[in-house]
Amino acid sequence: DIVMTQSPDSLAVSLGERATINCKSSQSVLYTSNNKNYFAWYQQKPGQPPKLLLSWASTRESGVPDRFSGSGSGADFTLTISSLKAEDVAVYYCLQYYSIPFTFGPGTKVDIK
């Protein structure tokens, strides 16, 4: 099974400042035949289901603000919120959909400082 780890567990950032979350997979999720990373980021607010923010490591979903960006390849990935807004307070999860069992990271809680 591919194990996903995230860092930090939580972070508090001032409004308008940058937030950075890292996710590592225990093996590469890059499928070399199509050069795609089978990796996604989700945002979950209290009492709500997760919302897909970015897929294929860096492709922003329709309607997701451009302050959210994803980078990385292989086994190391980063989610960046360039200028934190109050509505970004949430738990963020990474997901690998490269192989069964699909696995999520443990989550990173983002709060306002």
Add this chain to the structure above:
Amino acid sequence: EVQLVESGGGLVQPGGSLRLSCAASGFTFSNFWMLWVRQAPGKGLVWVSRLNTDGSITSYADSVKGRFTISRDNAKNTLYLRMNSLRAEDTAVYYCVRPGYCSDPSSCYTPFDSWGQGTLVTVSS
């Protein structure tokens, strides 16, 4: 608009059974693989199971293999999860999830792009 509405959750005793349903609308249900993901109270997300478009290919997490069965009725646009021999550690919100479209009927690796609101299953005596 894609809509996934789960039902069937509730309180059940250890060793009991429950069947969850997920009514899908807003897309051609029979064209999409479907998934179940669960989240224990205050915990993270865990993939449970997935099913291909005609119901012939299934996958399960080790923690539920042999106890849970995923199925679908494409005529009713409904996904099911039959849960037997329930344990306290199965207590969770269960989400019905639609992944992105897969053209290959035998293989599907796409992000989970649409989620239901979830239904809570509590296993307790």
